[in-house]
Amino acid sequence: MALxxxxxxxxxxxxxxDERQLAVGIDLGTTNSVVAISNDEKPEVLRDTSGGNxxxxxxxxxxxxxxxxxxxxxxxxxxDNANRVVSSVKRLMGRGIADVKSIAGTLPYxxxxxxxxxxxxxxxxxxxxxxxxxxxxxVEVSADILRALRARAEASLGKPVEKAVITVxxxxxxxxxxxxxxxxxxxxxxxxxxxxxPTAAALAYGLDNGAExxxxxxxLGGGTFDISLLKMQxxxxxxxxxxxxxxxxxxDFDHAIAEHLLAERKxxxxxxxxxxxxxxxxxxxxxxxxxxxxxxxxTSVTVSLGGADTTHTVTRAxxxxxxxxxxxxxxxxxxxxxxxxxxxxxxxxGVVLVGGSTRVPAVRKAVADLFEQDPLSDIDPDExxxxxxxxxxxxxxxxxxxxxxxxxPLSLGLETMGGIVEKxxxxxxxxxxxxxxxxxxxxxxxxxxxxxxxxxxxxxxxxCRSLARFALTGIPSMAAGAxxxxxxxxxxxxxxxTVSARxxxxxxxxxxxxxPTYGINELDMANMLxxxxxxxxxxxxxxxxxxxxxxxxxxxxxxQAAMNADRALLxxxxxxxxxxxxxxxxxxxxxxxxxxxxxxxxALEDASRPFAEARMDARIRQAxxxxxxxxxx
Amino acid sequence: MSNTxxxxxxxxxxxxxxxxxxxKGPVGATSLFCETCNAIQPPGQLDHFTRFGLKRTxxxxxxxxxxTYLKQQQLxxxxxxxxxxxxxxxxxxxxxxxxxxxxxxxxxPVARAEYLxxxxxxxxxxxxxxxxxxxxxxxxxxxxxxxxxxxxDRNAVDTMIKDTRKAARACEKDVADAxxxxxxxxxxxxxxxxxxxMKMTEEARAKKSRLxxx
Numbered sequence: 001m002a003l004x005x006x007x008x009x010x011x012x013x014x015x016x017x018d019e020r021q022l023a024v025g026i027d028l029g030t031t032n033s034v035v036a037i038s039n040d041e042k043p044e045v046l047r048d049t050s051g052g053n054x055x056x057x058x059x060x061x062x063x064x065x066x067x068x069x070x071x072x073x074x075x076x077x078x079x080d081n082a083n084r085v086v087s088s089v090k091r092l093m094g095r096g097i098a099d100v101k102s103i104a105g106t107l108p109y110x111x112x113x114x115x116x117x118x119x120x121x122x123x124x125x126x127x128x129x130x131x132x133x134x135x136x137x138x139v140e141v142s143a144d145i146l147r148a149l150r151a152r153a154e155a156s157l158g159k160p161v162e163k164a165v166i167t168v169x170x171x172x173x174x175x176x177x178x179x180x181x182x183x184x185x186x187x188x189x190x191x192x193x194x195x196x197x198p199t200a201a202a203l204a205y206g207l208d209n210g211a212e213x214x215x216x217x218x219x220l221g222g223g224t225f226d227i228s229l230l231k232m233q234x235x236x237x238x239x240x241x242x243x244x245x246x247x248x249x250x251x252d253f254d255h256a257i258a259e260h261l262l263a264e265r266k267x268x269x270x271x272x273x274x275x276x277x278x279x280x281x282x283x284x285x286x287x288x289x290x291x292x293x294x295x296x297x298x299t300s301v302t303v304s305l306g307g308a309d310t311t312h313t314v315t316r317a318x319x320x321x322x323x324x325x326x327x328x329x330x331x332x333x334x335x336x337x338x339x340x341x342x343x344x345x346x347x348x349x350g351v352v353l354v355g356g357s358t359r360v361p362a363v364r365k366a367v368a369d370l371f372e373q374d375p376l377s378d379i380d381p382d383e384x385x386x387x388x389x390x391x392x393x394x395x396x397x398x399x400x401x402x403x404x405x406x407x408x409p410l411s412l413g414l415e416t417m418g419g420i421v422e423k424x425x426x427x428x429x430x431x432x433x434x435x436x437x438x439x440x441x442x443x444x445x446x447x448x449x450x451x452x453x454x455x456x457x458x459x460x461x462x463x464c465r466s467l468a469r470f471a472l473t474g475i476p477s478m479a480a481g482a483x484x485x486x487x488x489x490x491x492x493x494x495x496x497x498t499v500s501a502r503x504x505x506x507x508x509x510x511x512x513x514x515x516p517t518y519g520i521n522e523l524d525m526a527n528m529l530x531x532x533x534x535x536x537x538x539x540x541x542x543x544x545x546x547x548x549x550x551x552x553x554x555x556x557x558x559x560q561a562a563m564n565a566d567r568a569l570l571x572x573x574x575x576x577x578x579x580x581x582x583x584x585x586x587x588x589x590x591x592x593x594x595x596x597x598x599x600x601x602x603a604l605e606d607a608s609r610p611f612a613e614a615r616m617d618a619r620i621r622q623a624x625x626x627x628x629x630x631x632x633x
Numbered sequence: 634m635s636n637t638x639x640x641x642x643x644x645x646x647x648x649x650x651x652x653x654x655x656x657k658g659p660v661g662a663t664s665l666f667c668e669t670c671n672a673i674q675p676p677g678q679l680d681h682f683t684r685f686g687l688k689r690t691x692x693x694x695x696x697x698x699x700x701t702y703l704k705q706q707q708l709x710x711x712x713x714x715x716x717x718x719x720x721x722x723x724x725x726x727x728x729x730x731x732x733x734x735x736x737x738x739x740x741x742p743v744a745r746a747e748y749l750x751x752x753x754x755x756x757x758x759x760x761x762x763x764x765x766x767x768x769x770x771x772x773x774x775x776x777x778x779x780x781x782x783x784x785x786d787r788n789a790v791d792t793m794i795k796d797t798r799k800a801a802r803a804c805e806k807d808v809a810d811a812x813x814x815x816x817x818x819x820x821x822x823x824x825x826x827x828x829x830x831m832k833m834t835e836e837a838r839a840k841k842s843r844l845x846x847x
Binding site for chain 1: 650653655657658667668669670671672700703706707710711712715717718719720721726727729730731733734736737838839841842
């Protein structure tokens, strides 16, 4: 028999093992997106090939019969091809009719709202965008942005990039998180973790400063506002509380200025009838005004619409007044979060600013006044989130001394009698979390129960977001109140919810991954993957092969560790059998045949079974001899 | 309804050795990781106190528990298993969720008291299908609610918050004494009172921020 080499645990060579998979951090923003990578805890943003801008505007241009164009080039098309350009799509991620109605007017493109009765029938419907000659879901548009970021990273690093940590606003609900993950899947990116944006920002600062204590992260982006309180101690970042508004941001500042400019034109006798293209141009002008007022006390601007040019002077004071209400709303939310966590503003050791909108002086002043200290801002507020995400991506693939403990941003509950919400998991509960609640039937012989899962802080179901409805059927005939239905909520480390229901007396069980109401169903997803990615199938095969190798490797290591620990219990026959099985398995692992790997892994399990049984017997004998297991080790 | 005494006996019956799912060899019943092959183990049915290496008692050092909690999360959190096999990821998620649940229960005095009552086989009051019928407590709660309703400036609400917190702290001590003496009926009543006091503090705080926002 040939000599077989048994490797030390952890040293089994594997094909491709030396190439650590590259994992990037992606800040998928409402207005701008950034991709970054970290090596040895030193994160850096990835710029375009000319070494220029780190920021990729989250804007996509869909030309006729052409591939989508993302970024600056897409933004340049706003003036001439407004109806083919999509921006701020993040605001629509995972959104349904009601939300879209409230924000559709502020969006510069046509939103196709699904028929209300279709949604009521329980059919999940997602909003679609009419862009030129195409009809797209927000998920597809986001996927196009992610593809561009992935391409940028690959060009910059010269290697394929398939894994990423993607950030989401802390306040993103389950539907929006799922939609983000779906978008990544379409773009061929494996999401290692969804991380809340403020948490990522704190990570970027925390590692640099190594500071312990309580920190507040004030994040005002283009379309969302988030405030988080984090405690840093002993290498663990704990999110103590979060709050925010998923539809409040710098875009609203632009709208306020645009409205102001239109009002001044009207006062001057110019009546405007804006089409989509005009609205986009006006907003672009408004943004320039906003940016100019960061450093200047006043600025002048010319608005040319419908052949009428008007010139306007906007002072910083006037701008501050226009946005005062918006700014004080962020401060009120911040105070509420402090209160929730039973923390005084003075307890906060540092305040981190995130998001381009925190460059607005009125915002900085309001934050400084509340916390009675100047906020930290030595990392570019547009890049800080991506840098933190890159650090987390490195930690997840390469290991780290730091750990991030996140919380659920919104309460999760169930509809009970009378449309009242019974909360199962309160907001700000650390994740992952599993919680169960028992319910019962209210009619004699009731055979089914509707489970309606909602997210939000209000007491009535119709004021919360509906996440999913499903029916637990097959409840045996019992008197009212006799059935015991246990509903379990599971929130994973990405903040995604799975709900299962079980009738305890009979074991009848149903489970749903909560995604229907606002997500894309699996069938649509499969179709999109087919259409958009020729290689989707190969990717899936590759992933399964990798998983089989990982599992097989773990098997080998486990058996080898057991052999080292209890060599005395190993007969020479078993040793030969195991060694032969390991050799065969390792040969299979270096090939591409997934079925063969799984087959050989099973063969190894069979070969090592007598040894495993001998080890268990030995342990039981020791226990019977009155020795404590813990003493044995 | 109650789950009388099962958990007491469960500990005694619990086998001291389990089979490791990974190397199929023996593994300690309370081990987080297999001593032989180092694979993460399922969380099992340990009670929360055992999980933190504590005796079942109401008075605990929350800071010390938090330190243990953080240390264990460093080892068990899914972020530590991002490039491991699907099975290990799932086990890590279960372990981390169980640990979170245990810590959340122990650090909150009301949840901790209720948990101790359940471990001793006494279902706490006020849960599903239980009504509170302690007239003294109901009267006290009504008076507190009226006082909060009438308080219309921040200072008055602040005073209320201070008072309820002080009362809650004293009540915690009474709960501890009752549990110590195995006086479960008294402990049940006091726990219900503690829950009311905590809830009032919370409502007063909410009112304070409403007043501040106005």
